[in-house]
Amino acid sequence: MLNQIYRQIKKYQTIVILRHVGPDPDAICSSLALRDAIKLTFPDKCVYAGGVGVAKFKKYGNLDKIDYEVANDCLLIVLDVPNMARVDGIENLNYKEILKIDHHPKQDIEASIEWVDENKSSTSQMVTELILNTKFKINQKIAENLFLGIVSDSERFSLKNTTIETLETVTKLLKKSHIDFTSLYEKLYIRPFSEYKFIAYITNNLIVDKNHFGYIIINDNVLKEYNVDAATPSNLINNYNFIEDLLVWCFITEDVKNNQYKISIRSRGPIINEVASRYNGGGHKYASGAKIKDIKDVNNLVKDLSEACQIYENKEN
Numbered sequence: 001m002l003n004q005i006y007r008q009i010k011k012y013q014t015i016v017i018l019r020h021v022g023p024d025p026d027a028i029c030s031s032l033a034l035r036d037a038i039k040l041t042f043p044d045k046c047v048y049a050g051g052v053g054v055a056k057f058k059k060y061g062n063l064d065k066i067d068y069e070v071a072n073d074c075l076l077i078v079l080d081v082p083n084m085a086r087v088d089g090i091e092n093l094n095y096k097e098i099l100k101i102d103h104h105p106k107q108d109i110e111a112s113i114e115w116v117d118e119n120k121s122s123t124s125q126m127v128t129e130l131i132l133n134t135k136f137k138i139n140q141k142i143a144e145n146l147f148l149g150i151v152s153d154s155e156r157f158s159l160k161n162t163t164i165e166t167l168e169t170v171t172k173l174l175k176k177s178h179i180d181f182t183s184l185y186e187k188l189y190i191r192p193f194s195e196y197k198f199i200a201y202i203t204n205n206l207i208v209d210k211n212h213f214g215y216i217i218i219n220d221n222v223l224k225e226y227n228v229d230a231a232t233p234s235n236l237i238n239n240y241n242f243i244e245d246l247l248v249w250c251f252i253t254e255d256v257k258n259n260q261y262k263i264s265i266r267s268r269g270p271i272i273n274e275v276a277s278r279y280n281g282g283g284h285k286y287a288s289g290a291k292i293k294d295i296k297d298v299n300n301l302v303k304d305l306s307e308a309c310q311i312y313e314n315k316e317n
């Protein structure tokens with residue numbers, strides 16, 4: 001598989017790499033690392049890492065503005081995304097073939113070569129395996145981004161998606177690159193104090209029911225008060241991973257700009273992506289999300305998640 005992917009990339013002069021909308025560090029870092037590795041290995045190729053830029057992720061590197069004329073008939077590589085509707089920047093792109101690398105459950109993207117493995121911690125882990133096991137070249141910047149993507153999606157190797165293979169891959173990456181990896185944690189985790197005050201707000205206002213389901217609806221005026229945006233709650237939700245009173249917890253954030261509610265859900269037991277998929281969402285078994293327009297559906301989702309906790313607890317006891 002890895003060599004097949006390498007040969008596919010080698011074949012194309014122009015390559016566009018895209019990932020999911022509302023990117024996280026795994027999506028951004030895997031895109032940038034793969035782009036840079038292709039460019040380093042094949043300096044004559046034209047490679048774009050596309051999608052809308054996010055100011056706070058600029059520290060990982062710059063995304064590219066795609067020249068759609070040049071990109072005509074390109075190889076499209078989709079990373080960290082299983083469905084067409086969530087591929088950021090695909091609208092005007094005329095691609096010849098799709099190559100897909102992803103660790104989400106398969107959805108509607110049909111690629112000529114696809115490497116999908118739900119047992120990988122992150123897309124960054126998969127790109128690391130690709131680079132280290134083929135003739136791709138690597139440098140310090142590429143290694144740093146790969147490390148950050150893996151650390152972020154595995155929550156510092158603490159989530160259930162972390163395997164011995166994850167650790168072995170990271171060990172190989174560190175041995176090969178000699179990056180100063182402990183210094184990199186600051187890049188990932190440093191936050192303004194205002195965000196910690198916002199965490200305190202969430203903590204104080206989270207509603208926890210008898211089924212050990214916790215949720216909060218965060219309105220736009222609160223986001224403004226704490227000077228954070230609608231994407232912030234989803235970046236803070238892993239802070240609640242080790243609270244014994246919570247089995248499942250859900251942040252519902254009013255997203256005025258897009259006239260919808262952004263939903264982030266985490267679980268310490270019940271499988272939640274099946275519930276999320278009923279509400280125009282999806283994701284992993286224990287880490288899912290959705291976007292909901294109608295507050296009625298939000299209320300139904302809350303009910304369903306609480307029920308999932310109840311069923312889970314009845315089974316456990």
Ligand SMILES: [Mn+2]
Nearest residue numbers: 026080123153
């Ligand atoms: Mn990911």
